[in-house]
Every structure is written in C-alpha cells, then in structure tokens.
Amino acid sequence: MARWSAWAAAFCVVAALSAGLPTDPETRAASAPAKTDEADEDSPEVMPEGQGRDETFYACVGCHSTMLIRRQGMTEAQWSATLDFMTERHGMPKLEEPDRTLVLNYLARTYGPKPSTRPASPFLQKLN
Incomplete structure (x- = not known):
C-alpha cells in the first residue's frame, strides 16, 4: 500500500507542475524571456572599446559567443x-x-582577473 501511495504522490506532483505550463505555441512564445542586449552578440560593440576589440571579436566568435570570453577573467x-589551446x-x-x-x-x-567579491573571512588573521 505504501508503494502505491508513493507512486500516486509522485504522479500528483508531476501533474501539478505540468498544469502551469503553456501548451500552445503562441502562449509559449509570449512567455519566453525577452531578448536582451546581452544576447545580441552579432557585432563587436558588445565588447568594451579598445585597441584590438574588432580583431578579438572576429578571431573568437567563429566558434563561440562573446559571453564565454567576457566571463573568463x-x-x-x-x-x-x-x-594556443584553441x-x-x-x-x-x-x-x-x-x-x-x-x-x-x-x-x-579587458578581461583580466576579477577582484574577489567575497568578504574576507573574519576567522583569518592578517599577516604583517
């Protein structure tokens, strides 16, 4: 009996979660996230200005998006x-x-190491 109750509970959870999902294409398209500037990566302007920006853009975007580059640090x-690896x-x-x-x-x-945004641990002592 406990096994049957577990299956029934799982079915109810799946049914409840699926009930809120749109099924027709128009509703799904309307509920899709809006395209942002972050997603518009078809030109070098998505990268900060600087000497070498255009060359970097055209050397890299043939294989992947600029978002990958911008996140590295x-x-x-x-x-x-x-x-060299690429x-x-x-x-x-x-x-x-x-x-x-x-x-x-x-x-x-432009995409060098990023400073840590985590606060220092109060348990660490400063070494002088």
Missing part, C-alpha cells in the same frame, strides 16, 4: 595558453603577429 599568460586542439586559425599580440593584449587588459 584570466591573466595574460592564461589567455596566451588559451589561444589553435592546437580546436582548429582555430593561428593568429600571426601583430594580430596575436593585439588580441592577447586586448583580452588581458
């Missing part, structure tokens, strides 16, 4: 290793000089 050495493992066309330096400098300057 890596050092220049990490960006350099990432460019070329060697994923078939990205090799960036020749001066384009490689231009792209690398833009990435390191």
Whole structure:
C-alpha cells in the first residue's frame, strides 16, 4: 500500500507542475524571456572599446559567443595558453603577429582577473 501511495504522490506532483505550463505555441512564445542586449552578440560593440576589440571579436566568435570570453577573467599568460589551446586542439586559425599580440593584449587588459567579491573571512588573521 505504501508503494502505491508513493507512486500516486509522485504522479500528483508531476501533474501539478505540468498544469502551469503553456501548451500552445503562441502562449509559449509570449512567455519566453525577452531578448536582451546581452544576447545580441552579432557585432563587436558588445565588447568594451579598445585597441584590438574588432580583431578579438572576429578571431573568437567563429566558434563561440562573446559571453564565454567576457566571463573568463584570466591573466595574460592564461589567455596566451588559451589561444594556443584553441589553435592546437580546436582548429582555430593561428593568429600571426601583430594580430596575436593585439588580441592577447586586448583580452588581458579587458578581461583580466576579477577582484574577489567575497568578504574576507573574519576567522583569518592578517599577516604583517
């Protein structure tokens, strides 16, 4: 009997959750999240201005969105290793000089390491 009650309860939960979902295409389209500027990544303008922005955009968006780039926060050495990795493992066309330096400098300057937003632990002592 307990087994039957568990199945009945699970069915009720699934039915209740599905009841609120729209089934017709018009309602689903109307309830879809609105397209934001964040999602509009078809031009270099989604990236901060700076020397190398256009070169960086066109070198990277052939394979992935700029959102992936903008979230990284890596050092220049990490960006350099990432460019090498993309070329060697994923078939990205090799960036020749001066384009490689231009792209690398833009990435390191614009998407460098991010400062921590977490407060320091009150249990850690300051070392002087």
